[in-house]
Amino acid sequence: MQHLEGKHALVTGGGTGIGEAIALALADAGAEVTITGRRMDALQDTCQKAPARLSALTMDVTDERSVVDGVKQAIDARGPIDIHVANAGIAETSPFAKTSLEFWRKVMATNLDGAFLTCREVVPGMLAQGWGRIITISSVAGLRGLKYGAAYSASKHGVIGLTRVISEEYMGRGLTANAICPGYVRTPIVARNTRLIMARSNLSQPEAEAAMSHDNRHQRLIEVSEVAAAAMWLCAPGSDSINGQTIEIAGGQV
Numbered sequence: 001m002q003h004l005e006g007k008h009a010l011v012t013g014g015g016t017g018i019g020e021a022i023a024l025a026l027a028d029a030g031a032e033v034t035i036t037g038r039r040m041d042a043l044q045d046t047c048q049k050a051p052a053r054l055s056a057l058t059m060d061v062t063d064e065r066s067v068v069d070g071v072k073q074a075i076d077a078r079g080p081i082d083i084h085v086a087n088a089g090i091a092e093t094s095p096f097a098k099t100s101l102e103f104w105r106k107v108m109a110t111n112l113d114g115a116f117l118t119c120r121e122v123v124p125g126m127l128a129q130g131w132g133r134i135i136t137i138s139s140v141a142g143l144r145g146l147k148y149g150a151a152y153s154a155s156k157h158g159v160i161g162l163t164r165v166i167s168e169e170y171m172g173r174g175l176t177a178n179a180i181c182p183g184y185v186r187t188p189i190v191a192r193n194t195r196l197i198m199a200r201s202n203l204s205q206p207e208a209e210a211a212m213s214h215d216n217r218h219q220r221l222i223e224v225s226e227v228a229a230a231a232m233w234l235c236a237p238g239s240d241s242i243n244g245q246t247i248e249i250a251g252g253q254v
């Protein structure tokens with residue numbers, strides 16, 4: 001028997017990038033996985049990769065009603081959530097003095113409100129079962145300031161604060177909450193950044209990727225499989241005492 005058989009995982013933003021890699025790894029370990037996002041086509045493409053174990057659900061994490069209804073629908077269909085990966089996020093940047101309140105609120109609504117809402121909805125079921133894993137996807141920008149990323153960096157610091165509070169509030173009740181903090185990972189977000197840097201600075205793709213990997217002391221982008229491996233470790237047998245931590249996957253960057 002695979003070690004996550006019988007567990008139900010909810011992965012927000014599970015149709016692309018890091019979320020997809022984690023969802024597929026969880027499914028591979030035997031979990032039933034509900035993946036969510038706003039675009040059903042992206043979610044369905046991912047479901048094709050492990051149709052027996054993945055289910056798609058549209059849910060906008062900035063919308064409380066959508067989250068409350070979506071999580072309820074997932075629980076009604078496949079049982080209480082045992083593992084929640086709060087991964088949905090946007091990585092838009094803006095020079096600090098030019099950051100509008102509208103932009104700030106958009107980033108906060110997705111990255112921080114979204115994590116708050118989904119975690120709030122899954123915790124009661126975890127407590128009732130006496131077992132649960134909350135894994136939030138923060139960033140190295142949640143541990144240090146990211147130039148041009150006031151809203152992003154503040155939201156990701158907030159995600160770490162939220163994770164620590166969940167960990168504290170339910171300490172010793174079978175539920176753990178930890179934040180994964182990656183450096184630049186090869187995903188659609190970073191592909192968009194690469195194209196922007198190539199256009200703006202007239203660089204080739206390897207040069208643009210090297211510019212982004214500059215602070216990573218391994219001098220390379222991180223692969224989604226490396227982030228998924230950390231998430232799997234946080235759910236694996238023997239992980240009960242890892243609680244309230246930030247786990248940097250950043251090639252020694254922080």
Ligand code: NDP
Pocket residue numbers: 012013014015016017018019036037038039040042059060061062087088089090091110137138139140181182183184185186187188189190
């Ligand atoms: P992607 O753009 O591939 O993933 C983001 C996911 O979030 C998408 O699947 C998207 O789906 C979903 N999403 C965005 N907004 C919403 C919303 N309002 N409601 C529901 N879902 C939403 O990028 P990554 O895989 O790189 O990013 C995943 C997480 O990892 C993010 O939180 C990001 O900040 C974090 N991260 C990424 C790093 C990197 O270098 N790539 C580094 C550090 C952290 P849809 O558009 O269909 O809604």
